[in-house]
Amino acid sequence: MFSGFMIHAWTVATIVAVVAGLVGFFVVLRGSAFVAHAIPNGSFAGAAAASLVGINTLIGFGVFAFFGAFSISALGHRGRHDVATALTLVLMLGLGALFVTLSVEYTPEVYSLLFGEILGVSISQLIPTAGLAVVCVIAIALLYRPLMLSSLLPDVAEARGIATARIDLAFLAVVALATTMTVPVVGTLLIFSLMIGAPAAARSFTDKPLQALGLSVAIALAIVWAAIALSYQTNYPVGFFVGTVSAASYTVGRLWAAWTRHAGIRSPTGPRVGPKYT
Amino acid sequence: MSEALSNGSAPILAVDEVSVSLAGREVLRDVSFAIESGEFTGLIGSNGAGKTTLFRVILGLQAAHGTVLVGGAPRSRRNPLIGYVPQKFQLDPDVPLRARDLVALGLDAHRYGIATPSRARRARVEEMLEAVDARDFADARVGTLSGGEQQRVLIAHALIAAPKLLLLDEPLANLDLRSGHEVVALLARITSEQRIAVLISAHEMNPLLPVIDRIVYLAAGRAASGTTEEVVRTSVLSALYGHHVDVLQVHGRVLVVAGEAGELADTSDHSHTQTQVEIVS
Ligand SMILES: Nc1ncnc2c1ncn2[C@@H]1O[C@H](COP(=O)(O)OP(=O)(O)OP(=O)(O)O)[C@@H](O)[C@H]1O
Ligand SMILES: [Mg+2]
Numbered sequence: 001m002f003s004g005f006m007i008h009a010w011t012v013a014t015i016v017a018v019v020a021g022l023v024g025f026f027v028v029l030r031g032s033a034f035v036a037h038a039i040p041n042g043s044f045a046g047a048a049a050a051s052l053v054g055i056n057t058l059i060g061f062g063v064f065a066f067f068g069a070f071s072i073s074a075l076g077h078r079g080r081h082d083v084a085t086a087l088t089l090v091l092m093l094g095l096g097a098l099f100v101t102l103s104v105e106y107t108p109e110v111y112s113l114l115f116g117e118i119l120g121v122s123i124s125q126l127i128p129t130a131g132l133a134v135v136c137v138i139a140i141a142l143l144y145r146p147l148m149l150s151s152l153l154p155d156v157a158e159a160r161g162i163a164t165a166r167i168d169l170a171f172l173a174v175v176a177l178a179t180t181m182t183v184p185v186v187g188t189l190l191i192f193s194l195m196i197g198a199p200a201a202a203r204s205f206t207d208k209p210l211q212a213l214g215l216s217v218a219i220a221l222a223i224v225w226a227a228i229a230l231s232y233q234t235n236y237p238v239g240f241f242v243g244t245v246s247a248a249s250y251t252v253g254r255l256w257a258a259w260t261r262h263a264g265i266r267s268p269t270g271p272r273v274g275p276k277y278t
Numbered sequence: 279m280s281e282a283l284s285n286g287s288a289p290i291l292a293v294d295e296v297s298v299s300l301a302g303r304e305v306l307r308d309v310s311f312a313i314e315s316g317e318f319t320g321l322i323g324s325n326g327a328g329k330t331t332l333f334r335v336i337l338g339l340q341a342a343h344g345t346v347l348v349g350g351a352p353r354s355r356r357n358p359l360i361g362y363v364p365q366k367f368q369l370d371p372d373v374p375l376r377a378r379d380l381v382a383l384g385l386d387a388h389r390y391g392i393a394t395p396s397r398a399r400r401a402r403v404e405e406m407l408e409a410v411d412a413r414d415f416a417d418a419r420v421g422t423l424s425g426g427e428q429q430r431v432l433i434a435h436a437l438i439a440a441p442k443l444l445l446l447d448e449p450l451a452n453l454d455l456r457s458g459h460e461v462v463a464l465l466a467r468i469t470s471e472q473r474i475a476v477l478i479s480a481h482e483m484n485p486l487l488p489v490i491d492r493i494v495y496l497a498a499g500r501a502a503s504g505t506t507e508e509v510v511r512t513s514v515l516s517a518l519y520g521h522h523v524d525v526l527q528v529h530g531r532v533l534v535v536a537g538e539a540g541e542l543a544d545t546s547d548h549s550h551t552q553t554q555v556e557i558v559s
Binding site: 029031141142143144145146148149152153155156157158159160161162202203206207208209210211212 | 337339357360362363364366367369370372373374375376379380383386387388389390391392393417418419432435436439
């Protein structure tokens with residue numbers, strides 16, 4: 001289980017989990033789960049287009065991911081973010097339907113993007129994935145404070161001189177980048193579960209923002225490691241386990257929050273104890 | 279009626295002949311007033327009078343004709359001299375952020391990177407929590423706090439950057455009578471202790487009358503400013519509204535009543551007793 005090609009799988013899964021945990025923390029904080037769904041799924045059209053013209057499907061995917069990010073940011077600037085996201089997704093899915101129909105022969109690379117091929121990761125994929133991951137981690141670390149304030153109190157951030165529209169675009173670009181690098185590994189359908197499941201679970205365990213961010217990464221790591229190990233043992237697909245384990249981790253988080261509240265411990269989501277202000 | 283007080287020092291905020299049109303409608307017309315350090319000023323106007331718009335102009339978020347000087351310099355975005363507490367905000371109870379984290383964010387949220395923890399930083403946060411009486415809920419998730427508690431945390435968030443001018447947009451709108459009094463008393467104390475200027479908007483002037491030094495009254499897109507005695511008078515407000523209004527004093531509370539029709543332009547329905555309202559209506 002730890003030899004040969006499996007080493008690559010473990011390494012790349014670890015990288016992917018770190019990025020998904022970090023980026024996902026802000027996706028959940030901003031209530032942008034729909035964006036994390038729309039960008040990878042819509043970008044599938046880019047992969048289909050790339051396959052049609054005969055270039056690397058990942059390049060097509062990446063181009064569409066960034067197009068999606070710009071589109072959502074531009075349309076959402078003075079309107080509802082969810083509507084902007086939906087319009088972008090609809091446009092990209094429409095294009096995807098067209099490109100898939102146009103390509104006559106079966107294109108396995110395109111379909112592999114749907115569920116990913118974590119067990120088939122090659123050494124040549126490792127270096128670029130690690131490079132993009134470093135870019136994502138640095139970007140999130142740099143954006144941390146302004147992104148936090150503009151996500152929670154956009155008017156206050158704006159008054160403080162934070163260019164919230166630019167922060168929004170920068171963050172969407174990071175989501176696009178994170179998606180592009182993780183999709184070949186876990187697939188368009190599963191990056192979503194990793195980006196949402198881990199940070200949503202982490203919020204149940206702590207009140208402190210940096211702790212929650214770290215826990216989000218830790219839970220994402222636990223999910224992918226468990227999924228690979230289980231998949232290796234059972235021969236069922238990795239994706240099945242990523243999806244179920246991340247849903248399970250979220251459930252455990254909610255139960256934990258409910259239990260600590262019940263037990264009277266000052267819990268993250270429960271009522272606080274101690275003197276209430278009077 | 280709207281010139282700046284000129285007692286030597288430059289005012290911290292000078293608004294001069296500001297006009298704003300939104301969607302083809304003139305929301306503010308030739309609004310002028312000035313605020314000095316250490317002054318507590320009420321910006322009074324009914325719904326839609328343009329209070330939030332005026333704040334956005336002062337913050338540099340809304341284009342306008344006229345000039346706005348903050349600390350003697352033209353307004354600009356990222357003005358560290360101004361602290362702002364908006365009228366509407368929504369904090370999700372699930373967000374893993376304690377009241378103290380939000381206050382700390384006020385220190386340097388505009389900077390890139392993650393803050394390095396330090397003793398001085400913690401002490402400063404503690405000091406601000408103390409200043410707004412928020413220490414009891416400093417470790418609670420900010421989204422789970424009540425409206426009045428969140429209001430305090432946002433005030434501390436604004437104050438920690440040591441602004442010279444604090445803008446609060448309708449901070450009393452969602453508070454009950456007692457929390458409202460507490461916030462007003464708190465702001466009055468902060469104004470005098472920290473020698474900063476506070477501009478607070480409200481649709482109801484009575485809760486503010488005991489503490490404010492000056493009033494800026496917005497009606498029909500225009501503003502009258504001065505001390506309460508100078509502005510809240512039948513002659514001044516009638517000229518401002520463009521029709522006759524009566525300013526009535528009832529048990530030390532002020533009612534602005536539209537003339538013939540007997541409509542209430544501004545009532546004191548949040549007074550100590552309900553009977554005062556019944557007298558006029
Ligand atoms: N973006 C906008 N486009 C068009 N009109 C606007 C816009 N923003 C505000 N207005 C109009 O400007 C006027 C003043 O609005 P503003 O929000 O400043 O009032 P306000 O005094 O803050 O009211 P309230 O007490 O209800 O908060 C209103 O008539 C409003 O309809
Ligand atoms: Mg308003």
